[in-house]
Amino acid sequence: MIRRLIALLVSLYLGYILYSFVYVHFPFGERPLRGVAAHYVENGIKEEGATNIVTSIVTLYRGFDTLGEVTVLFLAATGLGLILAGMKREEEEKPEPTLIMETVTKHLFPLVLLFGSYIFIHGHLTPGGGFPAGVVIATGYFMMFIAQRSFTPSEYLLSATESFAGTLYVIVGLLGLALAFSFLDNVMPLGIPNRVFSAGIIPVIYIIIGFKVGSEMTGILLHLKEA
Amino acid sequence: MPYEIHGLSVYIYVGLVMLGVIFSLIRLAIGPTAPDRVVATDILTTITTVVLVVLALFFDRQIYLDVALVYAVLAFTAVVAIARFLEGGL
Amino acid sequence: MNSLILFMALGLSVVLIVGTIIIYLSKDLLVAILGSAVISLIASIFFLILQAPDVAITEAAIGAGLTTGILLYAMKKTGRYEDD
Amino acid sequence: MVGRIIGDIFLIIGGIFIFLASLGLLRMPDVYNRMQTSTKAVTLGAMSSILGVGIIHPAWLLKCILIMLFILFTNPVSAHAIGRAAYKSGVKLWKGSVCDKYGEHLEDKNE
Numbered sequence: 001m002i003r004r005l006i007a008l009l010v011s012l013y014l015g016y017i018l019y020s021f022v023y024v025h026f027p028f029g030e031r032p033l034r035g036v037a038a039h040y041v042e043n044g045i046k047e048e049g050a051t052n053i054v055t056s057i058v059t060l061y062r063g064f065d066t067l068g069e070v071t072v073l074f075l076a077a078t079g080l081g082l083i084l085a086g087m088k089r090e091e092e093e094k095p096e097p098t099l100i101m102e103t104v105t106k107h108l109f110p111l112v113l114l115f116g117s118y119i120f121i122h123g124h125l126t127p128g129g130g131f132p133a134g135v136v137i138a139t140g141y142f143m144m145f146i147a148q149r150s151f152t153p154s155e156y157l158l159s160a161t162e163s164f165a166g167t168l169y170v171i172v173g174l175l176g177l178a179l180a181f182s183f184l185d186n187v188m189p190l191g192i193p194n195r196v197f198s199a200g201i202i203p204v205i206y207i208i209i210g211f212k213v214g215s216e217m218t219g220i221l222l223h224l225k226e227a
Numbered sequence: 228m229p230y231e232i233h234g235l236s237v238y239i240y241v242g243l244v245m246l247g248v249i250f251s252l253i254r255l256a257i258g259p260t261a262p263d264r265v266v267a268t269d270i271l272t273t274i275t276t277v278v279l280v281v282l283a284l285f286f287d288r289q290i291y292l293d294v295a296l297v298y299a300v301l302a303f304t305a306v307v308a309i310a311r312f313l314e315g316g317l
Numbered sequence: 318m319n320s321l322i323l324f325m326a327l328g329l330s331v332v333l334i335v336g337t338i339i340i341y342l343s344k345d346l347l348v349a350i351l352g353s354a355v356i357s358l359i360a361s362i363f364f365l366i367l368q369a370p371d372v373a374i375t376e377a378a379i380g381a382g383l384t385t386g387i388l389l390y391a392m393k394k395t396g397r398y399e400d401d
Numbered sequence: 402m403v404g405r406i407i408g409d410i411f412l413i414i415g416g417i418f419i420f421l422a423s424l425g426l427l428r429m430p431d432v433y434n435r436m437q438t439s440t441k442a443v444t445l446g447a448m449s450s451i452l453g454v455g456i457i458h459p460a461w462l463l464k465c466i467l468i469m470l471f472i473l474f475t476n477p478v479s480a481h482a483i484g485r486a487a488y489k490s491g492v493k494l495w496k497g498s499v500c501d502k503y504g505e506h507l508e509d510k511n512e
Contacts, residue, residue, distance in 0.1 A: 015334035127370035132378040139382040224390040243416035250423035262487035299471040304382035310482035314489040
C-alpha cells in the first residue's frame with residue numbers, strides 16, 4: 001500500500017513538472033540555438049546533403065553510436081532467443097480467427113511492407129528512418145501472427161537477413177575508412193538536396209538498418225509466439 | 228497560403244475533440260469489464276489520428292501527416308491483439 | 318494559435334497523468350497494458366507539439382502495436398492478476 | 402476562401418460526431434451498445450475531419466484520402482474483434498436487450 005502511495009506521489013510530482021515546463025518554455029523551438037546544435041542546423045545541409053538534419057546527425061555525425069545501438073539490439077534479440085530456446089508450447093485448443101480478420105490482414109500486409117519501405121527510403125527527406133521502418137515492418141508481421149490461421153516465416157531466412165545486413169553495415173563503414181579519412185565517412189556524391197538520390201550514404205545505411213531492425217524484431221516476436 | 232486560425236470554429240472544434248478525449252479517458256478509468264476499456268482505447272487511437280492530422284494543419288507542415296499515416300495503418304493491431312488475448316487465441 | 322496549442326498541451330498532459338495513475342492503481346495487468354498504450358499515443362502527440370517529428374514517428378511505430386504485443390506474450394506466460 | 406469555409410464546415414461536423422461518439426461511450430449501458438455507438442460514429446467523425454483538412458489544403462488531399470481509406474479499412478475490424486472477444490469472454494448482455502442472434506447461432510452450431 002505504501003509503495004502505491006509513493007508511486008502516486010511521484011507521478012503527481014512529474015505531472016507538476018510537466019505543467020511548469022509547458023508554461024515556461026511555451027512557444028517551443030523559438031529560442032536561439034547554441035554550440036554544436038547551431039553548427040548542425042547551419043551547415044548540415046551543405047556538409048552532408050540531407051534535408052532532414054536529424055538523419056545526418058544519427059548516421060554520419062554520430063554514426064558510431066548508431067552502430068553501437070544496432071549491436072545492442074542484436075544482443076537483446078540473441079539473449080531472448082537463448083532464454084526461450086528450451087521452452088516449447090504444448091498444443092492447446094485455440095479459437096480460430098474469423099474470416100473478416102483474415103481477409104483484411106491478408107490484403108493489408110503488402111501495403112504495410114510498402115509503407116515501411118517508403119519510410120526507410122525517404123528517411124533523409126521526411127521524418128522517419130531505419131528504426132521506425134523496421135518496427136513498422138515487424139508490426140505488420142505481428143498483425144499476420146495474430147490474425148491468420150497459419151503463418152510462420154522461416155526462422156533461418158530471418159537470421160540470415162539480419163546477419164547479412166549487419167555485415168553490410170560494417171563493410172560500408174570500412175569503405176569510408178579505405179576511400180576517405182574515417183570510419184563511416186560519406187564517400188558517395190552528395191547530389192542535390194530534396195531529391196531521393198542525394199545525401200551520399202545516408203539512404204544506403206538506412207536501407208540496411210531497416211532490413212536489420214525489421215528482421216530482428218520479427219525474430220523476437222516469433223520466438224515469443226512459439227515458446 | 229498558411230492556415231490562419233481565426234474565428235470561433237477552430238476553437239469549437241478543438242474543444243469538442245478535447246471533450247471526446249476526456250470522456251473516453253473516464254470510460255478507460257471506470258470501465259467495469261476489460262472489453263469496456265478496450266473499446267475506450269480503440270476510440271482514443273482514432274481520435275489521436277485525427278489530432279495528429281489537425282496539428283499538421285495548425286503547424287502548416289505536410290510532412291507531419293506521415294505520423295498520422297503510421298497510426299492509421301497500424302493502430303488497430305494492438306486492439307485486435309488484446310481482443311484475441313481475451314478470447315484466448317493469442 | 319499559440320493559446321490554442323497551449324490549451325491542447327495542458328489538456329493532454331492531464332490525460333498523461335491520469336493514465337499513469339490508472340496504471341499504478343490497477344491490479345489487472347491487462348489494464349496496465351492498455352494504459353501504457355494510451356500513454357504512448359498521447360506522448361506521440363506531445364512530441365509533435367514539441368516539433369520533433371522524427372521522435373514522434375518512432376514513438377508511433379513502437380507504441381502502435383509492438384510493445385503491446387510483446388507485453389501480451391509476456392503476460393500470457395506469467396499470469397494476469399497481481400496478487401498482494 | 403470558399404475552400405476554407407467548406408473545410409471548416411467538414412471539421413465542425415467531424416468534431417460533433419467525435420463528441421457524440423465519446424458521449425455514447427460514456428452513457429450507454431453495456432459493452433455491446435457502447436461499441437456499436439462509438440466505433441461507427443468516431444469513424445465517420447475522423448473521416449469527415451480529415452476530409453476537411455484536405456479541402457482546406459488541396460495539395461494534401463491525396464495523402465488525406467489515403468489516411469481516410471486506411472481508417473475505413475481498419476476500424477471495423479477492431480470493432481468486430483472487440484465484440485466477439487467480449488461475447489466469448491462471457492460479458493453479459495444488458496437486461497433490456499431483446500434478442501441475442503450470436504448466442505442462437507452458437508447453440509445451433511453445437512446441436
